[in-house]
Amino acid sequence: MPTIFTVDPRSGVPLYLQLTEQIKRAIALGTLVPGEQLPTVKALALELTVNPNTVARVYRELERDGVIDTSPGRGSFVSAGPEARRAVADVARSAFEGAVREAKSLGLSREETHELMMRTIARWYEMENK
Amino acid sequence: MTAPLIALNGLTKRYGSFTAVDGVTFDVPEGSICGLLGPNGAGKTTTFKCMLGFVKPSAGTIAIAGAPVTPATFESLAYVPERASLYDNLTIADHLALYRRSYKHFDAARADELLALFSLEAKQKARHLSKGMRTAAALVLAFSMRPRVLILDEPSSGLDPIHQRHVLDLMIEAAANGAAVLFSSHQVGQVERAADSVAIMKRGKLIVSSVIDDLKSGEKIIEAVFAGPVPDLGDLARDPRILRTEQTGSLLRVVTRDENDAIAQRIFTLHPKSIRTIDLNLEEIFMNAVSGDQQ
Numbered sequence: 402m403p404t405i406f407t408v409d410p411r412s413g414v415p416l417y418l419q420l421t422e423q424i425k426r427a428i429a430l431g432t433l434v435p436g437e438q439l440p441t442v443k444a445l446a447l448e449l450t451v452n453p454n455t456v457a458r459v460y461r462e463l464e465r466d467g468v469i470d471t472s473p474g475r476g477s478f479v480s481a482g483p484e485a486r487r488a489v490a491d492v493a494r495s496a497f498e499g500a501v502r503e504a505k506s507l508g509l510s511r512e513e514t515h516e517l518m519m520r521t522i523a524r525w526y527e528m529e530n531k
Numbered sequence: 532m533t534a535p536l537i538a539l540n541g542l543t544k545r546y547g548s549f550t551a552v553d554g555v556t557f558d559v560p561e562g563s564i565c566g567l568l569g570p571n572g573a574g575k576t577t578t579f580k581c582m583l584g585f586v587k588p589s590a591g592t593i594a595i596a597g598a599p600v601t602p603a604t605f606e607s608l609a610y611v612p613e614r615a616s617l618y619d620n621l622t623i624a625d626h627l628a629l630y631r632r633s634y635k636h637f638d639a640a641r642a643d644e645l646l647a648l649f650s651l652e653a654k655q656k657a658r659h660l661s662k663g664m665r666t667a668a669a670l671v672l673a674f675s676m677r678p679r680v681l682i683l684d685e686p687s688s689g690l691d692p693i694h695q696r697h698v699l700d701l702m703i704e705a706a707a708n709g710a711a712v713l714f715s716s717h718q719v720g721q722v723e724r725a726a727d728s729v730a731i732m733k734r735g736k737l738i739v740s741s742v743i744d745d746l747k748s749g750e751k752i753i754e755a756v757f758a759g760p761v762p763d764l765g766d767l768a769r770d771p772r773i774l775r776t777e778q779t780g781s782l783l784r785v786v787t788r789d790e791n792d793a794i795a796q797r798i799f800t801l802h803p804k805s806i807r808t809i810d811l812n813l814e815e816i817f818m819n820a821v822s823g824d825q826q
Contacts, residue, residue, distance in 0.1 A: 410720065410723045411812050411813075412810065413747055413751070413809070413811045413812045414810055415747045416743075416744055417744050418748075443704070443707035443708075446703050446707055447703055447704060450696060450700055450703065450725070451703070451724060452706070452726060453707040454563055454564075454706070454727040455727055455744065506806045508804045508805050
């Protein structure tokens with residue numbers, strides 16, 4: 402598998418969260434497809450030059466969320482089940498939450514935030530229909 | 532559960548009235564890399580010397596793979612001091628030959644690969660090596676032993692950025708194969724990248740010992756701006772989940788230790804105009820830890 406992940410260890414966002422999010426995103430975008438094998442913990446740790454325990458934690462959490470299936474001796478694979486689809490929706494949800502939290506923290510009212518959201522939706526979804 | 536490969540318990544070293552290492556307790560389990568950080572004179576090197584039996588602790592215990600350190604421990608333990616100790620009149624090849632005779636897991640093929648990795652010539656005599664090359668040669672020797680425990684004091688001092696990255700890769704590979712690695716560094720970024728846990732020392736005491744990602748999850752700055760002056764925080768000011776608060780006019784900055792979401796919610800009830808949570812990287816967390824008044 403080519404390197405499709407980039408993590409920034411110098412960020413204040415925990416590395417395991419960065420990598421979990423990126424793997425979910427890759428599945429959402431179809432860069433990783435159901436049934437595809439993920440690199441081993443060791444291979445991915447060396448590829449990214451990050452700690453193997455951090456990668457192992459990512460795989461454990463993805464396994465727990467039903468995004469990947471790990472079988473001892475065979476490796477980890479992108480799950481074909483509905484949980485994988487639901488988990489990738491998490492990526493969009495948390496981005497959305499972040500945006501709303503930011504709007505609220507800037508002091509926008511509920512109405513103003515709603516208005517802004519509707520305008521943004523109109524803009525991006527109309528672009529798609531043109 | 533098997534015993535952690537490295538276990539320090541209440542390690543203390545006094546020189547007269549000066550306490551160089553003061554009750555230090557932490558573990559490094561199999562497959563783990565721990566970065567040891569601290570200002571100069573914090574006691575990092577003394578801790579290493581105690582662990583290796585070069586210095587007798589005043590109190591506390593050290594266990595390597597569950598047992599006290601004996602000469603047999605060094606069969607599977609590699610130590611690279613900050614100033615690499617090599618025999619000046621011997622070549623790198625001579626050193627490798629010595630190691631091959633001394634260590635039963637010594638991997639000669641691996642040594643050749645590592646020499647090439649660090650661009651070292653086996654026929655060079657140690658006394659002709661630059662500081663960085665000496666460090667590299669000592670690392671080649673250490674990693675070729677295939678040790679289960681690695682103790683590295685500033686392992687990248689004098690190395691160029693590419694060779695520094697190789698050192699991190701070697702530590703990661705060793706950990707992935709089950710070794711326990713403890714290394715000190717002044718470069719917080721290296722610890723942040725390669726280590727899963729961090730130990731921070733200050734004036735002989737261990738002031739932080741944690742999984743790095745857990746530290747980053749917990750320690751944040753919550754910044755709130757109010758319409759007028761910052762209101763009275765009430766009992767929030769004494770919340771144990773808060774490390775520190777700073778107030779200037781209408782601006783409140785709270786450094787959290789844990790549960791920053793819950794604290795942000797509490798601050799929200801004081802009706803700030805705006806509030807945001809700022810992530811802190813390990814360097815900022817380190818600076819908070821060593822510059823704070825708290826011991």
